[in-house]
Amino acid sequence: MKISPYRIQKAIGRFCFGLYCSFSYIFLLSPILVVIGTSLNGPTENVEASFKFPPDSLSLYWYTQIPEGQLEALLLSFVLATVASLFGCLLGVPAALGLVRSNVPGKALISAIFRAPLQIPAIVTGIAFLQLFYWIGDMTGFYWQGSLLGLALGHIFIATPYVVGTVTAILQRFDTRLEEAAVIHGATPRRAFFRVTLPVIMPGVYAGALYAFMVSFSDVPVAIFLSAPGFVTYPVEIFFALENDFEPSLMASATLVIIICLGLLLLVQKVIGLDALLKVGGSRGVG
Amino acid sequence: MWVRWWILLIPPLLVGFTLVAASQFVFLRASFFEDLGLGRVGDELILGNYIQFLTDGFYLKILWVTVKTSALAALATLILGFPVAYLIARMRSSWAMILLAGIVISTFITIVIKVYGLIVIFSADGLFNQFMLGIGLFDKPFSVFGNETGVVIGLMHFTLGFGVLLLYSIIQTIPSSLESAAQIHGASRWRVYYRVIFPLSLPGVTAMLLMVFNMCMGAFTSAALLGGGRVFTLPVMIQRIVMMDIKYSMGATIAAVLLVSVIVINILSIYLLRRLRAAHLVMV
Structure with a gap:
């Protein structure tokens, strides 16, 4: 089947449009996902390492550490x-x-x-x-x-x-x-x-x-x-x-x-x- | 009908009116007294605070920063939000609901939590800087804290979801048959955007820009957190001057200036929306 240049152009256009829109979604939702992901870090030697995303190991450790x-x-x-x-x-x-x-x-x-x-x-x-x-x-x-x-x-x-x-x-x-x-x-x-x-x-x-x-x-x-x-x-x-x-x-x-x-x-x-x-x-x- | 409905208006109106009138009266009155330090105020009504605001370069600069960041955030909200709103409005599959749900979820999570996410993403060895340094776009880590770019990003997190929902309802009023007609007559995709969608959505978009601009002018949380004590907007300054310098009157004065400017813009956008609604251009 022969693919017309018009269809290629259209497909590229759609792809770029989709990419652009997904950027908006990444912008909006990534902070929320990152917060959830980071909360699952395990206990680490220094506090800095516990903010890693994606986390190295999954644990609910920090949930037990929530201050009163x-x-x-x-x-x-x-x-x-x-x-x-x-x-x-x-x-x-x-x-x-x-x-x-x-x-x-x-x-x-x-x-x-x-x-x-x-x-x-x-x-x-x-x-x-x-x-x-x-x-x-x-x-x-x-x-x-x-x-x-x-x-x-x-x-x-x-x-x-x-x-x-x-x-x-x-x-x-x-x-x-x-x-x-x-x-x-x-x-x-x-x-x-x-x-x-x-x-x-x-x-x-x-x-x-x-x-x-x-x-x-x-x-x-x-x-x-x-x-x-x-x-x-x-x-x-x-x-x-x-x-x-x-x-x-x-x-x-x-x-x-x-x-x-x-x-x-x-x-x-x-x-x-x-x-x-x-x-x-x-x-x-x-x- | 058979019930005197107006009786129902009395209790909420009493509560509402009392709260609005009392709080606004007391704070506006407070803005006309002189600060004597440590929270004490003079007992003469003066205009000094307003004169100070309007002549002191420090306050005028804050006003300018507020207007600038708000305008940039409103524009960026339009640029990022319009295509998404268009996509959802024109989508026929059940994906539209899922995409809408994504937007709604983001508007329902408090901005403080989102800022926490941003801190992790934009930290020196966070995802964003790893990626940007990795592909060589930046040569040193980029921070969003304590600069105006950060404040604009924070404001956009406050407004983008709302903006998309508003634009979505505007685009829904443009019949998609108009686009098909233009395409059948040989217009390219770009030409359809430029000659059909853009002019038809322009009035609604203008109203949306005004509303979002207004939200940004009054936005405290995101501006305070991302300004990091170095970028000041009017809302951030109000909180600082009241809670750190304990200057209640000056705080009230800045609040009054903010209130007046926001209300003027609001009246403008309401007027615009009403004219559009009369012309059936939006159904917000």
């Missing part, structure tokens, strides 16, 4: 992200329902208020909340920074807009005739809401909860101002560890976090599917 402080920070981050996600939903779902369903005047302004935390750079949110807590502390004697309350308020603030966004996206596409049909068939409005509307918007709630969890779980710029010594979230803990004690055990705890994130993502993908997650997502990166 990092595990405590991880626990705090987990609790905090759960709280932020929960309150994000408690505030965000009614907000989205009210925004889409009601005809109050000034909806654009209300929507802008709900979205404001997305417009404000996280570092500005951090310093603003720190100043706010100083101000409250000076008046009442209770300083909220360095407490679960303070951190939670900051994270609920930055996480809620994601829930509002995802639930709004689903509600706008919801056909209200479904609800009307339920009522015509004798359901009370309350029953129609809980049996028809709520199941339909649940994917939006799950996606929003996931985004809210992730935003809180990976936040540095807000928590860095609101943490206190001995009361630090995981990302802030390892942010500072980079300067002070850079140890291979960091790679081990980081790998645990990667596994947690992947697990959550997988869970949400199983429940609502990846395309649904993207469709409703204000899929803005976190961190």
